[in-house]
Amino acid sequence: MTQAAPLHQNNGIHETQLTSENTLLQKIQPRVKFLTFNTWGLKFVSKHRKERLRAIADKLSGSKVGTPIEELNVLNTNENGEQDDEESIDDYDIVALQEIWCKEDWDYINLRCKERFPYTRIFYSGIITGPGLAILSKIPIESTFLYRFPINGRPSAFFRGDWYVGKSIAVTLLKPLTKDTYPIAIMNSHMHAPYAMTGDAAYECHRSCQAWDFSKLANLYRKANYAVVIVGDLNSRPGSLPHKFLTAETGLVDSWLQLHGKQDIVQISKMNAVDQLKIGCTTCDSQLNTWRAQRQPDEAKRLDYALIDPTKLNTINAGARFTERLDNIGSFSDHFAYTCTLELLPRKTGESENLDEDDTQPRKLLLERFASYEEMLRCINKYMITAKKQKLFRGIHFILSVLCIIACLVVTTFTSNKAAWSSIFWVLFATVVSVTGLIDGMISFFFGRSEIRALWEVEQEVQDAERYMQMVLDKQK
Structure with missing residues (x-):
């Protein structure tokens, strides 16, 4: 048998074939190379936004951009442990982007990459701006769909913005590569960010509901x-409740863990920055990221994922990308990108989907899922x-504001005859009270009620799943 020879050098689909001395051909399953990248594209907030995103677009289009960090050259290896050539390192078949929030950035990316990625889509739905999700693909897109999370922060947290951008799941369905492979469903998302480790600002409940x-x-x-x-910045650490929902509930596996096995994140947090990136991604x-260099070593974490269906896909290679630095700017983004090469497993002849998978799962996994329901x-x-x-406090504020406005009108009647200038003060005061009271009243009566009812809905769904799981566990006794 001779060495495998590439069949598709230009289209990025890594299908190979083996030839024997008798020129008998045996096909190897096609492979697809993914990249997911949070680009940090906030207008007016992200530093050097335009220059960085243009550099990202240039690099995705095939240009050599950025100065490599010498210690991280080991990241640019293939599944055989050999150093990849420069052209193949950043040659992806599918690119999922997050935080593309400025139209001019997307227009440049789309224009610069259209030859390499002829099939593109950005998702627009949102209040002020879209969810920042985009897809670039060499494989034809059959259809797309956007699902907006019903539980997603609060409008009062305007300084954080998650509620206003409309965090969502961008679903992209791709055409099957061959008649013997499954069609791919890419689910790209950027879930609600944590703004603290614990407490209300951690938004743990919001992310858990989104993961559900x-x-x-x-x-x-x-x-x-x-x-x-499932790709994207999921803002959830491995082993967290959202991560459990996205894996144990779906049967998907973390592509990084499929390749490297279960990892101890506590042990990884004690490593130096280079080893953290090599071993824990x-x-x-x-600390290797110039925008996060001031962070402590134990703060480094893996939030960018590709979760895959192991019955249809197999991870061949994975690692961090876009670790280079731009001259006079720094890192490409406040995140590093994550890439994985996936082998598409063949369709099973005459297969029938088992819609009752719970009955066939190990009892240990069922108990873990039941514990997740309790935690949720x-x-x-x-x-x-x-x-x-x-909801209560904002409602009270609204009622007090109404009473305060009435009081202002009465006071103005008595004071205007004695000091005419005081009328201006009371009018301004009443205006401020009216605006703030009205905003809080609307948040209380509309958003507050909606959020509570959405939480009730998720609670009922989890309770339904918990009751069913209890029945399955009882049957296994």
Whole structure:
């Protein structure tokens, strides 16, 4: 047998064939190379935004951009441990981007990359701006769909912006590569960010609810026989409740862990920054990133993922990318990118989807899922107290504002005859009270009620799943 020879050098689909002395051809399964990247594209906030995103576009289009960090050259290796050539290192088949929030940035990316990626899509739905999600693909896109999370922060946290951008799941369905492979469903997302480790600002309940909805949507596409790939900045550490929902509930596996096995994140947090990136793929808050160099070593974490269906996909290679630095600017983004090469497993002849997978899962996994349901219910109940307080206090503020405005009108009547200038003061005061009271009243009566009812809905769904899981566990006794 001779060495494998590439069949598709230009289209990026890594299909190879083996030839024997008798020129008998044996096909190897096609491979697809993914990249997911949080580009940090906030207008007026992200430093050197335009220059960085243009450099990202240039690099994706095939140009050599950035100065490599010598210690990280080992990241640019293939599945055989050999150093990749410069052209293949950044030659991707599918690129999922997050935080593309400025139209001029997307226009440049689209224009610069259209020859390499003829199929593109950016998603627009949102209040002030879109969710910042975009896809670049060499494989034809059959259809797209956007699912907006019903639980996604609060409008009062305008300085954070998650509620206003409309955090979502961008679903992109791709044409099957061959008649023997499954069609791919890419589910790209940027979930609600944590602004603290604990407490209300951690938004743990919001991300957990988003992951719960995410798992339901992923299961629908799995049962429809798609090779599901969840990619993006999920803002959730490995082993967290959202991560459990996205893996245990869906049957998907973390591509990095599929390749390297289970990892101890505590042990990784004690390593130096280079080893953290090599061994733990810490794409966020790494000291090697110039925008996060002031962080402590134990703050480095892996938040960027590709979660895959192991019955239809197999991870061949994975690692961090865009670790180079731009002259006079720094890192490409406040995150490093994550890439993985996936082998598409062949369709099974005469296969029938088992819609009752719970009955065939190991009891240990079922117990872990049951424990996740219990944890989720505790999480919802804890946050429900905060949500009800927010609704109550803002409602009280609205009522007090109405009483205050009435009082201002009465006081103005008595003081205007004695000091005419005082009328201006009371009018301005009443205006401020009116505006702030009205805003809080609308948040309380409209958003507060909506959020609480959405939390009730998730709670009922989890309780339904918990009751069913209890029944399955009882049957296994």
